[in-house]
Amino acid sequence: MKSLTNYLDLSQQLPLIRKRLRETDRSTAALVLLSAIVALLVISPMLWLFVRAVEVEPARAYGLIVSPDTGWITVNSIILMGVVTFCSILLGVPLAVLTARTDIPYPRLWTIVAALPLVIPSYIGAIAFVGMFGSGGEIDSVFGVSIPTIDGLPGSILIITLYTYPYVFLTTRAALLSMDSSVVDAARTLNAGPFEAFRRVTFPQIRPGIAAGALLAGLYAISDFGTPAFMGANVFTSRIYWETTGFGREYAALLALQLIAIVAVVLVIEAGIGRDEDAGNSGGGEGSTIRLGNWKWPAMGFVSVLGTLTLIVPVAIFSRWLIYSEGDPIPAYEFQWEFAFNSVYLALLAALVASLFALPVAYYSGRANSLLSRILERATYVGFAVPGVVIGLALVFLGNRALPSLYRQGVWLLVFAYVVRFLPQAVGTVRSSVLQVDDKTIEAARTLNAGRFEAFRRVTLPLIMPGVVAGSILVFLTTMKELPVTLMLRPIGMETLVSLIWNAQDALAYRYAAIPALLLILISGLSMLVLLRQEGGEIS
Amino acid sequence: MQQRNSDLTSRFGRRTFLAAAGGSAAGLAGLAGCLGDDNNDNTPIAEVEPMSERVDSGALSWDDLGDLEGEISIYSGRTPDQISAVFDALEDEYDGLTVSVDYDDNDVQVNQILEEETHPADLMYSQDPGALNALHDDGVLQQLPDDVIDAVPGSYQHSDGYWTGVTGRTRSIQYNSDRLDETDFDDWDELPTDIMEYATDERFEGIISTRPNSGTFRGFVQAMVERKGEEETREWVRQMADDQDAQLFEGGSDQANDINRGGDDDPIIGLGNSYYAARILNEDSDAPIRTTFTENDAGCLFSVAGVGVLDQVGDSELVAEFVRHLLAEEGQELMMDDNGEYPVVEDIEYVGPLPDLDEINPPEFDLSGFDMDLQEAGDLIEEEGMFA
Numbered sequence: 001m002k003s004l005t006n007y008l009d010l011s012q013q014l015p016l017i018r019k020r021l022r023e024t025d026r027s028t029a030a031l032v033l034l035s036a037i038v039a040l041l042v043i044s045p046m047l048w049l050f051v052r053a054v055e056v057e058p059a060r061a062y063g064l065i066v067s068p069d070t071g072w073i074t075v076n077s078i079i080l081m082g083v084v085t086f087c088s089i090l091l092g093v094p095l096a097v098l099t100a101r102t103d104i105p106y107p108r109l110w111t112i113v114a115a116l117p118l119v120i121p122s123y124i125g126a127i128a129f130v131g132m133f134g135s136g137g138e139i140d141s142v143f144g145v146s147i148p149t150i151d152g153l154p155g156s157i158l159i160i161t162l163y164t165y166p167y168v169f170l171t172t173r174a175a176l177l178s179m180d181s182s183v184v185d186a187a188r189t190l191n192a193g194p195f196e197a198f199r200r201v202t203f204p205q206i207r208p209g210i211a212a213g214a215l216l217a218g219l220y221a222i223s224d225f226g227t228p229a230f231m232g233a234n235v236f237t238s239r240i241y242w243e244t245t246g247f248g249r250e251y252a253a254l255l256a257l258q259l260i261a262i263v264a265v266v267l268v269i270e271a272g273i274g275r276d277e278d279a280g281n282s283g284g285g286e287g288s289t290i291r292l293g294n295w296k297w298p299a300m301g302f303v304s305v306l307g308t309l310t311l312i313v314p315v316a317i318f319s320r321w322l323i324y325s326e327g328d329p330i331p332a333y334e335f336q337w338e339f340a341f342n343s344v345y346l347a348l349l350a351a352l353v354a355s356l357f358a359l360p361v362a363y364y365s366g367r368a369n370s371l372l373s374r375i376l377e378r379a380t381y382v383g384f385a386v387p388g389v390v391i392g393l394a395l396v397f398l399g400n401r402a403l404p405s406l407y408r409q410g411v412w413l414l415v416f417a418y419v420v421r422f423l424p425q426a427v428g429t430v431r432s433s434v435l436q437v438d439d440k441t442i443e444a445a446r447t448l449n450a451g452r453f454e455a456f457r458r459v460t461l462p463l464i465m466p467g468v469v470a471g472s473i474l475v476f477l478t479t480m481k482e483l484p485v486t487l488m489l490r491p492i493g494m495e496t497l498v499s500l501i502w503n504a505q506d507a508l509a510y511r512y513a514a515i516p517a518l519l520l521i522l523i524s525g526l527s528m529l530v531l532l533r534q535e536g537g538e539i540s
Numbered sequence: 541m542q543q544r545n546s547d548l549t550s551r552f553g554r555r556t557f558l559a560a561a562g563g564s565a566a567g568l569a570g571l572a573g574c575l576g577d578d579n580n581d582n583t584p585i586a587e588v589e590p591m592s593e594r595v596d597s598g599a600l601s602w603d604d605l606g607d608l609e610g611e612i613s614i615y616s617g618r619t620p621d622q623i624s625a626v627f628d629a630l631e632d633e634y635d636g637l638t639v640s641v642d643y644d645d646n647d648v649q650v651n652q653i654l655e656e657e658t659h660p661a662d663l664m665y666s667q668d669p670g671a672l673n674a675l676h677d678d679g680v681l682q683q684l685p686d687d688v689i690d691a692v693p694g695s696y697q698h699s700d701g702y703w704t705g706v707t708g709r710t711r712s713i714q715y716n717s718d719r720l721d722e723t724d725f726d727d728w729d730e731l732p733t734d735i736m737e738y739a740t741d742e743r744f745e746g747i748i749s750t751r752p753n754s755g756t757f758r759g760f761v762q763a764m765v766e767r768k769g770e771e772e773t774r775e776w777v778r779q780m781a782d783d784q785d786a787q788l789f790e791g792g793s794d795q796a797n798d799i800n801r802g803g804d805d806d807p808i809i810g811l812g813n814s815y816y817a818a819r820i821l822n823e824d825s826d827a828p829i830r831t832t833f834t835e836n837d838a839g840c841l842f843s844v845a846g847v848g849v850l851d852q853v854g855d856s857e858l859v860a861e862f863v864r865h866l867l868a869e870e871g872q873e874l875m876m877d878d879n880g881e882y883p884v885v886e887d888i889e890y891v892g893p894l895p896d897l898d899e900i901n902p903p904e905f906d907l908s909g910f911d912m913d914l915q916e917a918g919d920l921i922e923e924e925g926m927f928a
Contacts, residue, residue, distance in 0.1 A: 149805050229790055242753055245647035248918065249655075331628070332620035389648070397655040408642075408660040488652060492613045492660060493640030503643055506793060507621045507819070 027452040032372070034360035039379040042357070042420045046260065046382065048394035052253035061254055070258070076153055077222055077235040078262065080160070084221035085214050087161040091306070092168025092217075093210060097198075098299055100176040102290045110303045111173070111532055117310035118166035119524030121481035121498070123226025124517055126159050127505065128314035130230065138317065155231040160221045162310045167220070168213035170531075171428070174470070175209025176202075178436055194290060207273070208435075212428045215270045219263065219385040219424075225484065237387040244389055256390045263385040267378045315521065322514035333504045333512035336495075340519055343496040346411060346486075347479040350418035351426075351472040357419055358426035358471055363460075365427075366434030380427050383420035388484035391420055395489060414489040418479045425478065426471030433467025434460075466534055473531045477524050581856045585849050586683040586701075588860040595864040596690035599887035602633060602870050609636035610858045615653065615661040617646025617671060617755075618845060626874045630865060646671055646755055653850070654678055662853040663862070665706075665845070668755040669907050670762070670917075672703040672848045681848040685860050691867050695907050696844050696884045705844025706866050707881035710833065710902055711760055712814035712840065713738075716799050718828040719808045723747060731809075731832055735839030736768070738811065739779040749787035749807030750780065751795050752926045756813055756843060758917040763838040763905060765917070777924040788926065792816045800829040811839070818880040833900045842902035844884060 056064070064070060098104055099111045117125075129150050132138045150158060179202070187197040225237040236259045243252035292299060358380075365377035383391060399406065399413045406413045437460055445455040483498050490496070497516040504512035591606020608630060616623060620643055627639040644652070646667045653659060653675060664681075666672050675681050681702045689701040696705035713731060720728060724743040738744055751757055764773045780786045787807045789795035796816035798806040817829045833840040847866065853859045865871055872883040882890050882897060890896060 149803075232788075232790075244651060245645060245753060249651060330621045332624040393651065393655055396652050400656045400658060404658055407656075407658075487644045488648065490642075492615075492642040499643070503620050506791060507619050509621065 045394035085218035088165035088217040091165040096172035113307040122163040128317040167216040171213030175206035350479040351476040354475040362430035392488035425474040429471035433464040583856040594687035703848035705846040733835040747808040781926040
């Protein structure tokens with residue numbers, strides 16, 4: 001410990017400050033460099049799009065871009081993304097308030113019910129809903145009541161919303177739990193009604209949280225292939241898939257670039273809404289809870305109905321297929337534990353690598369909030385919005401040439417593909433926890449002569465660890481259910497839960513899809529419990 | 541054949557451009573292509589002598605062929621239930637053999653191979669000749685040994701022996717036998733035997749379906765172009781899409797399943813491969829789905845699933861002998877039993893639930909001359925507004 005006079009003696013102090021500043025510059029430069037490397041790495045697959053897109057003759061490319069057909073795809077895709085985002089907010093925010101800020105009985109149960117749909121791949125939801133509703137569906141055959149078929153664009157919107165709103169729910173809930181609720185109490189004391197207090201005090205504070213979740217939901221909606229394809233909606237993903245498989249890879253690339261252009265606009269708009277200036281620092285979640293009174297019954301009923309639709313319907317349908325299966329056994333689709341192990345192993349690796357990649361980008365963007373940091377952070381979102389088949393083909397092309405020894409031999413190229421697809425989920429959550437670290441804590445550590453890195457390791461990292469874990473779990477969950485990239489880049493002969501579901505479903509051997517689907521839901525469900533438990537630990 | 545050559549020039553132009561662009565991108569992406577571990581055996585497959593008997597000497601048993609030892613990896617565009625029984629049986633037969641298979645959508649596999657510079661698999665096992673022709677046109681396949689080529693009729697393989705069919709199937713008309721009263725037909729016997737009528741007969745309006753994104757559908761369209769000309773084919777596709785308002789499916793299984801399910805919104809009739817219906821009947825013999833066939837036109841096109849050997853393989857001798865095993869009696873019979881497919885080796889008799897090829901009367905079609913330009917058929921389908 002230095003004596004106080006040391007700090008007062010400027011002549012002694014100046015070289016020290018200078019030294020520290022140099023050190024700061026150097027570590028900042030290192031951080032910027034690391035972030036830039038990560039960002040460049042994860043957008044590098046898009047290089048392939050340009051390689052392929054320039055192969056389209058300019059006249060034909062122009063014709064394709066301005067064709068009414070492309071216009072419809074664009075309109076449909078934007079409607080899909082916009083309405084899913086809007087509905088996700090409509091579902092996610094009230095549910096977050098309900099579970100985090102009211103006296104609803106059994107809050108943990110309802111939190112789990114509201115969050116769990118995220119673990120179910122939307123295409124499984126789509127299969128289940130189509131099997132359940134519509135003429136000839138399970139409800140029709142059991143009750144003889146014909147319910148309109150769920151399909152097309154409205155069907156896709158419904159299904160994707162039901163399985164992606166938890167993004168908004170989780171991020172909003174996290175923001176609610178960490179905001180300083182004493183401000184709300186103050187507002188209430190100043191005679192603001194509960195609604196006004198929410199609008200003027202709570203909402204501005206949780207807005208970045210809502211925006212972060214809404215962004216993930218919207219980007220997921222525009223990149224989802226399985227649901228629109230199954231429902232027959234004409235959007236970018238299904239058309240890109242059609243072009244890709246119809247040997248129009250160049251057109252597919254062109255369409256994907258158009259898609260990215262739209263996504264870029266969305267990212268810029270969101271960057272405006274989700275600014276952090278208004279976001280508060282952590283302040284503990286205690287304080288005012290809203291009393292529901294008799295409203296608790298409709299509230300619980302609402303969550304129950306939602307949970308029944310999103311969770312019980314698919315589980316029931318798959319269980320039914322499992323129990324009432326008939327026909328000759330098909331050994332090719334026999335379940336093996338190795339498939340589950342492969343899925344978990346890949347998802348763990350993806351989660352680990354994604355959180356390592358996310359740290360520099362999220363830390364830099366959370367601390368610096370400069371234009372450069374925003375650009376680097378946003379760059380990591382692009383892969384999330386691009387359909388998996390495009391990322392898959394891009395990495396087939398690039399990986400096969402640049403890293404032939406990794407191509408389809410080990411799991412690393414596949415893991416990289418997952419990181420390209422899912423990094424923003426980790427970046428988003430880590431970043432919001434970085435934002436909540438009080439500058440003063442770090443300054444204190446620095447004053448105590450801790451180096452930049454040591455301060456990060458001993459002070460910042462433990463504080464943001466919950467965010468890192470939460471981000472990893474989101475990456476884990478989404479990797480578990482990822483399909484196209486898995487099929488295209490896994491080592492030859494390696495099967496996973498989803499590849500088995502896909503194969504069995506494709507051959508109409510639904511009963512063989514049941515066990516892997518239920519197991520996928522179970523494993524992902526358990527990891528979701530870890531996520532919620534950890535968040536619970538924070539508040540209590 | 542003559543008019544095919546006329547558009548060869550434009551295709552050649554496109555392909556040269558593709559190759560040039562691909563080449564420069566390869567340069568950009570890294571010079572690492574040559575750095576990968578190279579345990580490839582570059583002996584051309586065509587020059588590999590049979591380890592034991594030649595496979596063209598009639599119906600051979602696996603016992604007549606050489607032992608398989610080592611590791612072989614396969615890109616499969618066929619699904620595991622269609623094909624894995626053969627691979628499993630071979631692994632059971634030979635202790636030293638490992639067969640690693642990558643299953644994915646047929647078209648995705650082909651596109652993936654076209655994007656690759658070096659191929660991690662030895663073989664592509666594809667659903668349809670068009671896909672194998674596309675691979676050949678891109679120069680990634682190599683010629684098969686003489687005895688393999690001679691074992692299969694010329695019309696079921698590539699004219700220069702770059703791929704061979706292993707099993708065959710036909711296009712069919714599927715229908716739901718319980719739903720006659722919802723149609724304007726008095727009996728299912730009235731279903732036309734001319735595929736052209738399915739696009740023009742008003743009785744099919746709103747109840748018919750097809751699956752435009754499949755390789756077989758493109759093959760079917762290409763066959764129709766060859767026999768009826770482009771104008772009539774375009775008209776057929778357009779009428780199918782617009783006048784008949786055909787329901788379009790992403791998957792052959794989905795389509796057959798919906799026909800079988802028989803809900804109010806489901807199609808009653810469907811154009812598709814016969815084995816999709818056969819599989820449903822295999823699961824449940826009381827299922828209402830049935831098949832019928834057109835006469836001697838593209839609607840009952842006989843086509844093959846087959847293999848092509850990629851240009852670099854791990855062990856040429858193993859790969860060549862493996863292909864021989866697929867054409868031997870056990871290989872052919874396994875796929876008959878499992879999949880209701882037709883054998884392509886003449887000495888091997890077809891036994892199964894489907895009518896014999898003579899009864900179906902498929903068109904005389906030389907698949908080897910079936911230079912299927914998938915892009916062209918794909919463009920045609922798309923330009924006439926048919927996509928799911």
